[in-house]
Amino acid sequence: MSRPRRAEAFGWLLAVVLAWLVVYPIFLVLVESVRGPSGWTLEHVSRFLERGNTWEALWGSLWISLVSVVLAGTLGVPLAFLFSWVDFPGRRVLSGLVALPAVLPPLVGVIAFMFLYGESGFVAHLVRAVFRLDRAPWRLEGAGAILLVHGYSMYVYFYLFIRAALARLDSSMLEAAASLGAGRTRTLFRVVLPMVRPALTGAALLTFMTSLASFSAPYIFGGGFRVMTTQIVTTRLNGDNGLAMVQTVSLALVALVALWSFRGNVGGTSYTAQAKGVAPKPRPIRGRRARVAMATAAWAAAIVLLLPHATVILVSLVPFGTWTTEAIPPAYTVQNYVALVTEPERLRPLVNSVTMAAMATALAVGLSVLAGVLAVRRKVRLGPAIEALLSLPWAVPGTVFAIALATAFSISSPATGRFLLVGTLWILPLAYLVRNLPITGRAILAGFRQLDPALEDAAATLGAGRWRTLRRVTLPLLRPALAAGATLAFVTALGDFVTSIILYTYDTRPISMEILASLRDSDVGVAAAYGVFLMVLSAGVFVIGSESGTKGVGA
Amino acid sequence: MTDFLILDRLTKRFDGFAAVDDLSLGLAQGEIMALLGPSGSGKTTTLRLLAGFEWADDGRVVVDGQDVTRVAPVDRRFGMVFQHYALFPHLDVGANVAFGLETGRLDRGERTRRVAEALTMVDLAGYQRRSVSELSGGQQQRVALARALAPEPRILLLDEPLSNLDPSLRERTRSELRDLIHRVGITTVLVTHEQEEAFDLGDRIALLRDGRLQQVGSPDELYQAPVNPFVAGFVGRASDLRGEVTAEDPSVLVVDGVRWPLPEGSRGFTGPAVMMVRPEGVRLVDTSRGVTDATVGARRFLGATALFTVETDNGTVLEVTTDPHAVRTGDRVGLALTGIGLHLFPTASA
Numbered sequence: 001m002s003r004p005r006r007a008e009a010f011g012w013l014l015a016v017v018l019a020w021l022v023v024y025p026i027f028l029v030l031v032e033s034v035r036g037p038s039g040w041t042l043e044h045v046s047r048f049l050e051r052g053n054t055w056e057a058l059w060g061s062l063w064i065s066l067v068s069v070v071l072a073g074t075l076g077v078p079l080a081f082l083f084s085w086v087d088f089p090g091r092r093v094l095s096g097l098v099a100l101p102a103v104l105p106p107l108v109g110v111i112a113f114m115f116l117y118g119e120s121g122f123v124a125h126l127v128r129a130v131f132r133l134d135r136a137p138w139r140l141e142g143a144g145a146i147l148l149v150h151g152y153s154m155y156v157y158f159y160l161f162i163r164a165a166l167a168r169l170d171s172s173m174l175e176a177a178a179s180l181g182a183g184r185t186r187t188l189f190r191v192v193l194p195m196v197r198p199a200l201t202g203a204a205l206l207t208f209m210t211s212l213a214s215f216s217a218p219y220i221f222g223g224g225f226r227v228m229t230t231q232i233v234t235t236r237l238n239g240d241n242g243l244a245m246v247q248t249v250s251l252a253l254v255a256l257v258a259l260w261s262f263r264g265n266v267g268g269t270s271y272t273a274q275a276k277g278v279a280p281k282p283r284p285i286r287g288r289r290a291r292v293a294m295a296t297a298a299w300a301a302a303i304v305l306l307l308p309h310a311t312v313i314l315v316s317l318v319p320f321g322t323w324t325t326e327a328i329p330p331a332y333t334v335q336n337y338v339a340l341v342t343e344p345e346r347l348r349p350l351v352n353s354v355t356m357a358a359m360a361t362a363l364a365v366g367l368s369v370l371a372g373v374l375a376v377r378r379k380v381r382l383g384p385a386i387e388a389l390l391s392l393p394w395a396v397p398g399t400v401f402a403i404a405l406a407t408a409f410s411i412s413s414p415a416t417g418r419f420l421l422v423g424t425l426w427i428l429p430l431a432y433l434v435r436n437l438p439i440t441g442r443a444i445l446a447g448f449r450q451l452d453p454a455l456e457d458a459a460a461t462l463g464a465g466r467w468r469t470l471r472r473v474t475l476p477l478l479r480p481a482l483a484a485g486a487t488l489a490f491v492t493a494l495g496d497f498v499t500s501i502i503l504y505t506y507d508t509r510p511i512s513m514e515i516l517a518s519l520r521d522s523d524v525g526v527a528a529a530y531g532v533f534l535m536v537l538s539a540g541v542f543v544i545g546s547e548s549g550t551k552g553v554g555a
Numbered sequence: 556m557t558d559f560l561i562l563d564r565l566t567k568r569f570d571g572f573a574a575v576d577d578l579s580l581g582l583a584q585g586e587i588m589a590l591l592g593p594s595g596s597g598k599t600t601t602l603r604l605l606a607g608f609e610w611a612d613d614g615r616v617v618v619d620g621q622d623v624t625r626v627a628p629v630d631r632r633f634g635m636v637f638q639h640y641a642l643f644p645h646l647d648v649g650a651n652v653a654f655g656l657e658t659g660r661l662d663r664g665e666r667t668r669r670v671a672e673a674l675t676m677v678d679l680a681g682y683q684r685r686s687v688s689e690l691s692g693g694q695q696q697r698v699a700l701a702r703a704l705a706p707e708p709r710i711l712l713l714d715e716p717l718s719n720l721d722p723s724l725r726e727r728t729r730s731e732l733r734d735l736i737h738r739v740g741i742t743t744v745l746v747t748h749e750q751e752e753a754f755d756l757g758d759r760i761a762l763l764r765d766g767r768l769q770q771v772g773s774p775d776e777l778y779q780a781p782v783n784p785f786v787a788g789f790v791g792r793a794s795d796l797r798g799e800v801t802a803e804d805p806s807v808l809v810v811d812g813v814r815w816p817l818p819e820g821s822r823g824f825t826g827p828a829v830m831m832v833r834p835e836g837v838r839l840v841d842t843s844r845g846v847t848d849a850t851v852g853a854r855r856f857l858g859a860t861a862l863f864t865v866e867t868d869n870g871t872v873l874e875v876t877t878d879p880h881a882v883r884t885g886d887r888v889g890l891a892l893t894g895i896g897l898h899l900f901p902t903a904s905a
Contacts, residue, residue: 464654
């Protein structure tokens with residue numbers, strides 16, 4: 001039978017390509033970490049073990065990540081319950097605003113915090129003015145600063161996950177608990193929390209992995225505080241490549257162990273309600289005073305959450321060199337935005353980022369669709385392997401991948417599958433592609449799973465060949481999944497900082513590197529204008545994503 | 556053979572397990588064949604083999620003299636109505652029906668005409684611009700039928716065509732469907748697990764079990780002349796009496812000491828046997844006037860008659876149809892056989 005055999009052959013081909021992109025570079029890092037100029041050696045490993053600061057960095061990464069989970073959960077979970085179960089004036093608008101930290105690309109968020117809560121930021125100015133102080137009473141530096149940024153940007157995971165889980169909760173389940181004599185507390189602990197536990201662990205895992213891979217906040221605010229991602233870059237800059245390899249391996253190991261232990265905890269405890277029920281309606285608050293207090297508190301919280309966005313926008317209007325010691329910038333202009341598009345040197349990073357992100361996204365979508373056809377529809381033997389390869393980059397911090405790609409593609413050796421790409425136009429799109437694979441893969445494979453295979457069978461009985469079926473039936477029906485995967489991947493690549501900082505060249509410099517350069521030149525207005533550009537694009541993507549999600553066609 | 560559609564010794568194995576096992580069937584042009592059987596009997600696999608979604612490990616499918624066993628679904632020109640219709644949700648009704656007409660040969664005007672024609676045929680004239688999600692279940696089913704028939708396929712395949720409809724709608728749709736297929740005159744294979752549906756729609760019925768063909772024939776043949784206990788039990792209701800025909804008296808089946816007289820024409824062998832007894836095969840008589848005495852159990856009211864469960868004193872349970880008010884639960888009665896609706900089969904061992 002030729003048809004299944006051809007699909008199997010394509011399955012092998014795709015698996016090999018993905019393994020080459022995703023596994024091979026990391027394997028090479030592993031090899032490099034135990035190899036010196038004169039052959040195999042454990043020298044780098046022993047240096048890793050001896051050095052205090054390496055352990056310090058690894059420990060720093062670990063505890064920062066754990067505390068970030070606790071912090072984000074403490075903020076996000078109560079907010080999710082509040083917005084799902086309690087009705088108060090402005091609930092609908094606010095419930096959307098509360099998710100807004102998600103539209104701040106990591107580097108932009110960090111910069112916003114710098115302008116807002118830094119020693120010479122708005123809040124510090126305000127505090128100094130109120131208490132008549134010479135200097136700000138704090139420094140936005142070290143672990144505390146990193147945790148502040150993490151808590152702010154990652155509580156959204158808990159908030160969104162738990163809200164989604166609560167929306168799936170069947171109100172008859174709560175009624176059943178009540179009819180069996182369970183009070184509110186007992187219902188919460190015995191019914192609701194077990195039902196949302198998968199969402200809780202999912203959010204915790206996502207937060208942990210994101211914190212572990214976090215680079216922007218430690219890079220900008222870390223000061224003397226070490227975490228592994230920044231330590232790797234420092235080691236590499238110092239020219240100690242061997243040690244950088246061992247550190248990279250150690251970070252990858254921590255990530256994989258964390259993923260594995262989380263999975264072990266989640267394993268087999270996903271509950272879904274038997275019948276499709278209606279989620280409980282939010283209850284209005286009774287007393288008028290309580291309602292006003294609730295609304296005020298919620299609006300205040302929303303303002304705090306939106307301050308970073310407002311800050312970036314405000315700073316983006318500051319003309320070069322006009323804002324020095326004033327609490328509020330004295331002059332405003334749109335010149336920074338004009339500069340972005342009129343000055344070739346400023347336009348270049350925009351064009352670079354957009355082009356490279358588009359290339360990476362298109363390829364990631366193409367590979368994911370191919371994976372969907374082969375793994376979900378044709379069920380080729382290597383299907384599970386293909387899916388695992390697609391999702392692997394999610395588990396590996398961006399720094400690790402950047403180092404791995406820099407290692408794998410720094411020499412030309414076509415026989416061993418290595419090409420000289422570092423320093424060329426191709427290395428960043430390739431890096432973005434690898435980082436995009438889990439995003440597009442997850443969305444598109446899920447889309448394929450929701451597609452009724454009978455639709456494609458029906459097209460075949462009506463005389464449509466494989467291409468016509470793909471073009472006329474499969475792809476149009478996958479559109480929501482394609483849109484969601486592609487836009488999210490595009491925005492992630494567009495704002496990428498962590499891989500870019502390791503792999504960029506001057507000619508291919510992306511937006512994030514230009515933001516950094518502008519800050520270094522004290523050109524805060526332009527830096528912020530780039531940030532606004534990224535922020536607006538991200539927000540647009542969220543709008544598109546949620547719309548195509550609701551417009552999804554039911555088969 | 557002049558059969559239009561021939562299934563010739565079809566076999567399909569999944570992981571060594573034969574889902575369809577050496578199945579042979581022939582359909583005359585315009586005939587409707589119902590594939591009937593319990594779930595897991597291989598009827599859906601047979602339909603998928605016919606459509607070309609699965610390829611047979613052995614055997615052939617021949618249409619109009621052409622061997623299509625290794626022909627892809629795209630090139631088979633078989634129309635199919637899927638269990639859940641598989642209407643394309645992103646296309647409107649007209650585009651759904653036109654989908655199979657887009658292969659090139661037809662110009663736009665002809666295509667539009669054929670779409671309108673197909674929709675008129677299923678009583679949905681003017682529905683072209685409707686979204687398929689606004690249609691009722693019955694209308695969706697008709698659109699699926701129009702879509703399958705529009706390209707004028709050689710064979711029509713129906714997968715549980717009525718299972719997605721409300722019971723009240725099912726009976727009406729069934730007769731409409733039968734009339735339509737007969738009017739079009741297309742050779743049709745349909746899959747169902749409901750006997751009533753198979754009887755009503757099929758000119759002939761092929762009864763499958765564990766991938767093997769048990770019997771093929773008209774509804775009457777299957778009911779009145781089942782070839783084995785499975786057919787007798789699956790088609791219509793039947794209770795089974797398991798016992799032995801002894802050499803001393805080959806005119807009775809001995810079940811736990813009770814001697815049940817055998818129907819005319821089924822005598823002539825001895826050994827372990829099972830007699831399938833239809834509810835009309837048992838008559839209630841006064842106690843000690845029948846073959847054995849029994850106690851009346853549950854009653855199921857059917858209107859003109861009622862179905863009673865009776866249990867003999869040594870534990871044999873039978874079903875009996877009779878006048879709804881003839882007896883009551885708990886009554887003591889005698890049981891006699893009427894001589895009709897009795898089917899005797901030898902069994903391999905007791």
